[in-house]
Amino acid sequence: MEQPKTCLQCGKPLRGRADKKFCGDYCRNNYNNQLKADSTNYVRNVNHALGKNRRILEDLLPAGEKMTKTTKEKLLHHGFSFKYITHKFTNKNGSTYYYCYDHGYLPLDNERYLIVHWREE
Numbered sequence: 001m002e003q004p005k006t007c008l009q010c011g012k013p014l015r016g017r018a019d020k021k022f023c024g025d026y027c028r029n030n031y032n033n034q035l036k037a038d039s040t041n042y043v044r045n046v047n048h049a050l051g052k053n054r055r056i057l058e059d060l061l062p063a064g065e066k067m068t069k070t071t072k073e074k075l076l077h078h079g080f081s082f083k084y085i086t087h088k089f090t091n092k093n094g095s096t097y098y099y100c101y102d103h104g105y106l107p108l109d110n111e112r113y114l115i116v117h118w119r120e121e
């Protein structure tokens with residue numbers, strides 16, 4: 001026996017066409033507005049995390065230096081999120097750098113990281 005379908009927004013049982021998803025326009029509009037708000041929030045959160053990551057890398061890099069070493073502990077302590085990067089770059093030696101905009105890191109051994117600042121050559 002098939003389960004009676006329910007409105008995606010309010011959960012009321014649906015009658016009528018088999019492909020119906022909402023009990024009415026009110027619920028359809030609310031549902032779609034919610035989806036849009038969720039995806040806007042998601043983009044905002046990711047942008048915020050990327051900006052924060054970039055700032056942490058920038059702060060850890062001494063002014064005027066091209067690179068510096070740090071530890072995973074230090075990065076996490078500042079609130080760095082390894083989940084968010086803007087892009088990767090693999091150099092000709094096969095080392096992959098993970099970037100947040102113009103600042104990046106290269107994982108080293110023993111949970112250490114090399115922080116670098118991208119410069120156009």
Ligand SMILES: [Zn+2]
Nearest residue numbers: 007010023027
């Ligand atoms: Zn409904």
